[in-house]
Amino acid sequence: MELKDDFLVGEIISRLPLKLAVQCKVLNKNIKCLISDPGFFQTWFQLQENPSTELIYRVKAANDTTLHKVTLHPIPITQIETIFSYDNEILASCNGLILFDFGLVTKYCVFNPLTGEHQLIPYPLPTTYRLNKMGFAVDYPNSDQYKLVTISELVENSNLFYNFHLLSSERPGLWLEIQLRTDSFISFSGNPPVYWCGSLYWLRCDGSVVAFDTRREEAILINRPAFIDQYDFSYGNISTGRNIWLGRAQGVLTLVCIFRRFIVLATYDNARSSWTVTHTLDNFISRPDDGFVTGFPVWIDSKQVSFLKHIPTTRLHDLYEYDTEINGYRQGEAWDTVDSPMYCFHPTLASVHQTPFENVEAADLLYIAAQLNYIRGFIIEGITREEESSSEEE
Template identity: 25%
Template sequence: MLDDYLLHEILSRLPAKSLGRFMLTSKKWKALISDPYLKTIQAQRSTQNVLGIISGSTYSLGGSLTYFPLEHNACEAPDTSLGLPAPQAETISLKGACNGLLFIQVFPPIRDLVCNPTTKYSRQLPDLKIYYDDTKFGLAFDPAIFAADFKVVATKRVRQKASSGYYNFYVYSSKANTWRLSNATIPCTRKRLLKSAGSVLFNGALHWLREREDILAFNVEEEVAYNLALPEELRPVSVTWYTSIWLGVVDGRMSLVKSESGDILVWVLEDYGSRRWELKHRIEAQGSGYYWYSMPIFYDGEKCVLVTLGSSKEEYGLAVYKIYRRQWDEIRRPTWSMGVDLCFVPYINHMLG
């Protein structure tokens, strides 16, 4: 008979949907799968396997999220409904994601929630009681460090003059279930945080891109705010309502993917302390077909995903480039509208939450 350790090793490698079915097999299997240790290991392994991309608007959406797989031979699309508590919202605004959890706002009335699309878990956060203009959110969830705990950070730009001001940081903890104003502040200029770019958790800190400038960072545990300067060639530029740059974490290092002069450039932050960036890949994007502009939305070291735009808003598609094969996959035509302020986040299938 298999011992519990070996069962843990086997079960932790299964997708969350299968684990949900196996919980109904027997009381013993339900207890094993409900074990916090197994949930944590399964969540860690799931975060290394992105199945597809979830898209939604940072402004408003008709009550659902859209999923598209990264492989043509992918299995059936997952159920991305969120199982939201009543009353049902008329619109859903996708504000960010971290390791399989989503942070959304629903309205009317306006409510902030953290959701797990796999388990249909959701938690409504207390009212932040601030005006949301010039406010960006970041979700911090790391199953290897925080177990089932997560934090949400709201960074609000407070204007003093037309060209100056500072950022405040409000921190929510799922353990305490309260918001509080952090003592941390940092000066800012008239440049705003990019609307269509979500936050990135790395090195214990949340990171947000700023228009044509740098990265704003906030260490979640130490509650210290700082800026990461970017070389001139890496500073993000907005084209129409999209940004030309994607920020994420690949193989334990922060990476930037930028669309520039028809090519896709992949930069890696080789040394976080010295802010030393190095160019790792140059991809000739023209191989994916004719288009006016392309926007990187995902990169994992093996593939790069682009939204491609033609000469009008109706001419769009999704293209996948296989890095080591040096091969473009055919452009996919999404069934959803390319509205203003679209947000793209990786879909990760896990049980935690």
């Protein structure tokens, strides 16, 4: 197809919904290159009044496992679920790419649900190592690269180390090993790692943070914030495993700590390597008698922080959004069947750097392709397994 005015065509395509813009890649090679360029996505994003935002998460039950999607934008909020393979696990989501673990073939998989591109990556460590956490850093749209970082615990000659393995899409066949000496192995919280300002941050249960700079390829330990001990002494600690949370709110690395009387928000200053308490809020999500936390924070990009609070005797959770302008909470809709961790997903055109698959059987490749096609239909189109089966029968 001949399109002589590429600038005009680009202007038109940049005003389409993103999934329709992707389909325009088939028009010709020039248009395909234009849409694939990160600059096109920046133009598209600036023209959108309310880009799509979704939370995805997995729920395990005794009889089945389900994949859930909550669409936050556009309003009203919608929530759907579908059957999900027990062997597949969501490990991370960052800037439009999702990292899966396909345990059946012992491979990680980087996947863009919007474009359908995917890449299988072999495990980096022997199975005898204890793998604690996986991080995923996608630098799109600043660049079109991504990095995977694993953390394991290593003891050598009575010395304790966090052992990192790093794989870059620029060097897809090479895992690099990097170590960080530590005084003790403090367990990590259930909080997913946060990618912010070129580094991945893993929260430990005592409030300290392990940070890995993906550009310099080096790790540091950020000490436990001093304010935690002050609030513990004055207002009572709650030790339930869900009393501390790390996320990114309004573009800033934010720590949320739940105490018996208050919820405290603090932000991290990268230049000074220090935390500053910004808000002290009434605690509304804990039972005052036994200190049990009945909710947890979820990150929503346009809000300072939002919380899900369990409704007694039901499986429902109310959504509360903290509004800095009124210094109070706004109650939103009730959510059905929630679990953490939740992963925020924004559709983008971030590339997946495909390389030839090695040591994977043809039958396994077909299985993975079918699983990813199903996941893509669910996340992008909202098609559930039941609807897919019904259409096939017709």
